[in-house]
Structure formats: structure tokens, C-alpha cells
Amino acid sequence: MPQIDEEVLAERMLSAARRHGAQLPRHIPKELHQRSRFENVLIIGTRGGLGSELLAQLLVHPSVLKVYALNRVHQDGKTPKRRQGDEFRFRGIKPSLLESSNLVLLEGDISETHLGLQEDQFREIAETVTAIILNGWRVNFASPLHDFEPAMAGTRQLIEMALASPHRNPPRFIFSSTIGIFQNVDTRNPMREIPVEDPRVTISMGYRESKWVIEQMLTAAAEAGLSSCSVRIGQITGNVNGAWGMQEWFPATLKSSQVIGCLPMDYRAVNWIPAQLAARAMIELIESDEPIVHLVHTQSIPFTDILRVAQRMVGVPVVSQVEWLRRLESYAEINTSREARRHAPAVRMLPFFRQLMALEKQDDEYEAMAMPRVSTERLKNGAPCMVSPPPVSEEEIRRWIQHWQSAGFLAHQSDRLSHLSKL
Template structure:
């Protein structure tokens, strides 16, 4: 797929950075406790965000805003099903402080009843913006509605009658670093557009980051861009089979081998990532950026050995595994039977990069100094590392949902998102 136009990326930033509202002169008293608006709570990370917010004593109200379903299923039913799927206790929906709302950030007052929107505007103190379209094949213009929704949240925060603007945390992605240099650390701060131009998804996240940085320069808004790394399955083992790591696991038995790498991975479980983001909800810093990755990386060989033991397959160097996958794809063309074969260009690129990258699978070494300053979880020297038991839980979950039954899955269902 052709890369995004950097001039188009800059143009979208400019379009949504102009005419930012002026802070109102009048204000209401600060609400006792935090009132948090969180978007996108029916997805995997969103479920754990909702759980973490519900458990946070300083949060007195949680407004969970999600788009309406096209098939008419109620938000409560969808949210309960999403929580159940991920092993999160759905009884949190019975808490008085948890309020589910259906709305659309691109509509006036988000399509909410006027009195509901007014109540949010008067009382919300923090925003965690997690909702974003995930489509690895779409170009930047397809994400403009998401960017428009972010601008609506910026305006909402700036015009709050509270003594200070609502704090806005944006859940970004390491996709904005897809083409960053492989050597050295990636520091917490703005990055050049060329790093994110390989795909529309990463480009749209970069555009969103830059709009927030512009707002921070020119208004009292103190946002935080939280770049989240690879998120792995939580306590229940739930991890979407649309991702590239399940594709890797699915390949083990058919290919008769599993890739090894002496380098580490900084994958962070959903529940830990959510807890860190909730801790960061009121934090800002000079760079308005924090990297949310595991601060105690684990050698990939530790996880690979656990997987290979379950699959009863030998470990081989990642380059050897790639050669076996390439041979399999050639033999079975034009309809590869493995999910990994559909993602062959992605694996080829990442494994080539791994020869020069600090971490396994071509991943970059992310600086976390600012994140650790704001998150006790990430700063904890005893933070639980990902280990063999996690791997076994992931595999049990993938077996349960039929990962090895679906070897004919098409490319459109898979995600090479980092």
C-alpha cells in the first residue's frame, strides 16, 4: 500500500488546529472527586479501562461513551457481552457511578439529550479518549471522522465551566513510530511525520497527537498523548485472534517450528496497561507524552519456550521460521491456509528489522521516564513480568475460540498493527 502524503498529514493537522475556543470567564466549583468521560469501552482495552475506573476510589462518576450499534443491540447488552468475553466482572455495570451513553463525537452535542450533554460539560474533569477506528488498509482520509471527534473533545474540555479545562488523555499507538530509526531509544515527545506515514492508521494517530500538541502550545489545555505498545492478553488470557501474535501461534503446528529470538519484548497485559492509563489520567509533562509499555521487558525466548512446549514443536531462529513460512505460502498459493501467510509481508519486514532493532520482532526501545513519573504501576520495580503462565492462558483462550479451526481466515480479518 502506498504511504500517506506528509503534506496531507500536515494539512489535516492545520485544519483541526485553528480557531480553538477561548476559555469561558465564568466557572463552577470543582466537583468533589474525579468525573471521567471514557470512550470506546466495548473493545478489549476499553473493557479493562472501565474496570480500572470503576475500582478507582477517587473516581466518583464514569461516563462510558460509545457509538450506537448498527444492529440495534443496546449498549448495556454489548458492554456486558464484551466484559464477559474478556473475563471482566460485569457486575461493575450495576455500580451507581458507571453510566453508559450512546453517542457520536462528530454530531452536535454528540447526539445526546441536551440535559445529558450539559451535565457532562459541567461536571467532567477528565477524559480518556480510547475510541479509534482500526483499519490497516484504509488511507488517512478514512480516519477524518476520528480526527473530527478528537477536536470536539478538545473544544469540550476547553469550554468546561470548571476552574481548569478537563484533562484530556489520548490513547495513541506505537504505530506512529513504524518507520522510526531502529537504533537508540525513542523518547517521549513529538516525532516527525515520516515515522508514521506508512499507513493511514498510524498517520491518523500522528495527526491527532500533533493537534493536541498545538492545543497545548496555544491554550490552557494540558493534554497527554499516551503511546501504547503491544498489548497482550489479560488475566483471562483473552487476546483477539485478529492480531499478529495469534497468527504467529497458529503457525506452530502446521509449520512444525516456532521462532526464537534472544532479544526481549515489552508487551504489556491489558489490565496493567489500563491501570497505568487510569493513573495517568490527570498527568501532564513538558512533552505532553508518555509511553505505556511494560517497564520490565522479558526475553522472547522465555515466552517462545513456553509456547513451543505446549505445541510440542522445536524452537528455531526467527529467520529460519520465516523461510519455512515463505515456503509454505509458495506451496499453497494462491490461497494460503495460515493467518501468518496472509501477514507474510509484515513478518518479513519485522524479522528483517529485528537484526538491527533493540527488541525482538523489530520493535523499538521505548523510553518510559515520563510514564514512570506519572504511573506508580509502571514505576513499580516489582511489576509482574509476562511469563510462561501468561502464554499458556493465551493458548487456552485461542483454543477455546477456535483459532486452529479457522485456518482459512482471510486477510481482511487480520491486523498487523503494532
């Protein structure tokens, strides 16, 4: 594939931010009295690890009167309630929460007119909503920025809806961003919770670039009166029962390690955050006025704590990252069939692993797996639950691995050799 010039990519990001963030109408209040931000919450994207937790916690929140949960239409013959119930069950959340009279489950799409809803339904939401959580996003690392155009236009529509609110203050706007926007940082100081002006810091994949664009739009919307928070999320781990998407890089690492016979060493810290704690923090941020925070665990643990459990349950030794990558690369060279790659899904993500394990990012200035170090002062200020949360426990780590084992994704330690002989 031809390499696209960095300046061209940066210009595309800037132009998207200008196009979608320009000339936002100022908020003009029609009411005098102050409403609680928790009154009526609109959340977009309530399936998936974080979205399910957000919805579950909003439904039991004592100050939330109504939750509008908007998800895309799926042609799977299920009702929205059944689909959400299945998602909850899979993630160890009680489906009976969906019986709450506070819940309005909606099907639509932010990129369609009126969010894809009937006009009267849209009006009702636009006139009553006091907080918006934009969580659903195309989590696809292969798509270029252009593919996120409908999502960026849809976010503009949501921002305009918020600014047109009759309330004294427009709804608080919470956006699930990513610390991946620091992809190309070259400073060794922890990243601060402030806007990233230079798009070149983020250039890498359309997914991260689109999050950068939305952050710029929200900064522009502040001028028009919107109170927003770009929540730059780090690595989210499993739900309460350990459910953690098998398509993600960490489970792919473990599965591939069973095939290539080793796990990659890292002695540095991880600040991975369980979905339940991340959701709690995001809900607390509704009440704060922080504009940008880094949502990572504030009590990090050494990666070796995870490796110790993984090594026991997965049944392979730990080697250096250089050796792990070498073995994965040589596996990829020899085993080109689709079936062989299914057994070692990290092969599909080789460029990503080369970045994670880059030699120049092996020092203590980075977190484990070359994750950038980020400050969390504003997070702790806006979300009290993040001041001293319990660190990720050995029991939680065991639950993720058990989840992948019982789904048949990972072999049990005792079965690994017989599993390998069938490859």
C-alpha cells in the first residue's frame, strides 16, 4: 500500500475538525431554574464492555430519572430488549435491570436525521435531556479517517441538539475518547489532561484520528456554551464475570502464546481498568466540569502480576519481547493458512505488536507494552471513585482467563499439548 504523507493526513484531520466544529450555534437558555445533570440521560452505544456497564449503573443510579439508550439497528430478529438482555447476561449483569420503568431503549443512528428516530421522539429527547454519553463508536483499527465521516457528522448533530436545549445549561456531554491519541508522543513526561493541538501526535489509524477530531469539536463547542468531557480511556479489562472481547490484543496475545510456546515479558506497570470501575468514573464525571481526563487505573500493578497468573493457567514460559516477536514472525512466515492464523490471532496484528514492543520504547518512561504515561489529576478531581480504587486483583485476572477458556478461545493448561498436536 502506498504510504500517505504525514502532512496530508494531518491536513485531513484539521480539515475534518474545522468542517464539523465550525459555526456552532450558541446556547440560548429558555428556562431559569437549574436542573440536575442526572435527570434525563441519553447514552449512545450500550452494548459492548463499557456501554453495558454504563447502562446498568445508570439504571440503578438514585438521581437518574430516565435513561434513553440508543443503539444501532441489527437485523438479527431480536428485539432491542432481548439483544441488550443477552449482552447483559454474557457480561454477568442482571437482565432484570432492563425491566426498569426509567429505561427507554431506542434504535437509531446518530448520523441519520433526528438520530434515526421519529421526529416527536427526537424532540422529546432534545428538550429534556440533561446529559449525553457518546460511547458507541466504530472500533475498527483498519478503517481510514474517511470511514468515520458519518460518525463525525452525527456527533456534530448531537452537539447542535445539546446547544439547542431550552434548559438553563445545555446537557453535559461525555465522550469516550482514547489515550491512543498519544500515539506519536516523543516527550517522556506524563501526558497532561489538556487538548492535543497537533494532529501529528495522533496520526496512525482512522479510529484514533476520528477521536482527535471529536475532541477538537468539543473544544470548539465549549465556546458556544457546551460543558463536555473528553474521557481518554486507557485499556479496559473485563466485566464482573471476566468477559473481555476475544478480538482484542491482550486475549490475542495469550492465545497466540499458547501456539508459539511463550509469553512476552514486561517488568513495567499496567494501569488497566475494569469496565465496572471505568463506567462508575464516567458517570461521576457527569457532575464535574472537567473538560478532559485520562481514564486509567490510578493504582497500577506490575505486568508480571498478570504474567504470573497467565503463565500458570496458560502453561507456557515467559521470554523477552524480542524473542516473542521473533517466534510470532517466524510462525507467521511458515503458517499462512487461515486456520493456522485463527490459532494465533496476534499474527493479524503484527504491525501493532511491533509498535508495542519497539526497542526504543523499552525503558521505564513508558508503562508496560509501551503505553504512554498519563497524568490523572483531573480524573481524580472529577471522579472521586478514582482517588484510591482497589488495584486489579489476582482473582480478576483469573476470571478473564477462565472466561476465555470456558468460551473455548484459550486452551486449559492441561489441554495445551493435545490441542497443539491437532494443529
